[in-house]
Amino acid sequence: MGCICSYGPNKQGGKDPTDGDKNAKIRPLPEPTDGKTVDPTYLKKEVVAFTAKLNIAHSTPYHQGALKLVDVVTNEGNGYSPETGHFVCPLKGLYFFTVHMSVAGRAHCEIYKNGESVTTLYDTSHPHDCSQVATISTIVELKEKDKVWVNLWGHGRHEIIATEDNDTVFVGFYLGYILLLDIHRYIRPDIPTAMDLEDYFSTGRVAFTAKLCTDHSRPKNPGPMKFSMVQLNEGSSFNGESGVFTCPRDGVYYFAVNASIYGRGHCAIYKNGEKVASLYHANSGDDRCTQVASMSSVLKLAKKDEVWIQVFGSRYDILATEDNDTVFTGFLLG
Missing domain, CATH: 2.60.120.40 (Jelly Rolls)
Structure with a gap:
């Protein structure tokens, strides 16, 4: 599914076709030696995933624009920036994003992609002295350097809270196959062995x-x-x-x-x-x-x-x- 992969050595002790570059994208497979399938190799996908929480000091923000969730729990692939609140796509493909928003009053936010609203959330908790959690999710297709963030809508007080017991959380991850599988599970003799695996996996999304x-x-x-x-x-x-x-x-x-x-x-x-x-x-x-x-x-x-x-x-x-x-x-x- 458009994944970044690296090859392990084959059974004949062949050289890693990525020449040791773990960030190299999949290259066309070598021609098979037996006329049917390529030498057994293994695929391992780079993980792109993050979880970030709103800091207590930033509870009930008053500003309009990107919500900066600076308490980073996980940031595999280093795509999320706590300084900007933006996730900058390091690898093209499909991504799942969700925001869990603790609300004590009224709050309105959206998931943005490159400055455009993808999906929006408005929640009001009654009575006003209670807190609730509202969630919105989406899947988007991204190119490298595309940006996704949680955007605060409108002016004035946003009653989105962060306390010792109430978290507001932004989560995102790449929807690739987590592969550590023999290539024979995916490549059949009738599939051209010199095809680009990135294109092959994308057909299964x-x-x-x-x-x-x-x-x-x-x-x-x-x-x-x-x-x-x-x-x-x-x-x-x-x-x-x-x-x-x-x-x-x-x-x-x-x-x-x-x-x-x-x-x-x-x-x-x-x-x-x-x-x-x-x-x-x-x-x-x-x-x-x-x-x-x-x-x-x-x-x-x-x-x-x-x-x-x-x-x-x-x-x-x-x-x-x-x-x-x-x-x-x-x-x-x-």
């Missing part, structure tokens, strides 16, 4: 991010939610009109839904008509406000299995507005 459009806000009927604003659909397995993901290949998959709710919302992740993980969130009454509720699951799927988000119950106060996104995301783990 399966990932999608889709948002509820404003026309489908507060769905009127139970059943699959139609996430028709499809932002990314690697593998072409998600159908925005039906809201259903159809598995293109056997494997283990991750799915998540971030639902903006004003009132009561009840939905669940479904697999082949069976409920897997359910979410119910209510903020009704005089203190009704917009809040974000999230649910996720890892599922083992066979080809043609179907996964979707289904609403049920008597009220469907799940929103999609200019400032409130409801997002369905999924990707192949391996």
Whole structure:
């Protein structure tokens, strides 16, 4: 999946074709010696992943623009900068990002890519003396040097908090296969052995991010939610009109839904008509406000299995507005 790889020595004691440069990108495979397959080698992917937290001193920021989460927990690949709050892509490919925002009052933030909003989150906690956690996630395709960050929207006080017991966290990682596998598992005799492995692995990518459009806000009927604003659909397995993901290949998959709710919302992740993980969130009454509720699951799927988000119950106060996104995301783990 567009990964940075290095080769180990082959069984004949051959030289590492990357000439010892662990950051070299995959090169075309050498011609096989037996006429069928290349010599057995091993692939190891460079990891690109980070976790950063808001520092207590930066709690309830007043500024507009990038939120600087300076307490870096993990920064594999050195793509995240605590000085700017930006993740600068070191390796082209697909990336998953999520922000978990502790809120005590009102807060509005967005995940930005190169200055453009990808997905937005607005959350209000009532009563105002309580704290809640709101989450938003997305998958984006990046080129080297593309930038992604958490952006604060609007002027004035943002009641995003960081305390000893409440963390606000920004997480991102590269969606490549974590490979330490014999090359024979992937290269068949009928595949040209001199092809570029980067192109070969890219054909197996399966990932999608889709948002509820404003026309489908507060769905009127139970059943699959139609996430028709499809932002990314690697593998072409998600159908925005039906809201259903159809598995293109056997494997283990991750799915998540971030639902903006004003009132009561009840939905669940479904697999082949069976409920897997359910979410119910209510903020009704005089203190009704917009809040974000999230649910996720890892599922083992066979080809043609179907996964979707289904609403049920008597009220469907799940929103999609200019400032409130409801997002369905999924990707192949391996």
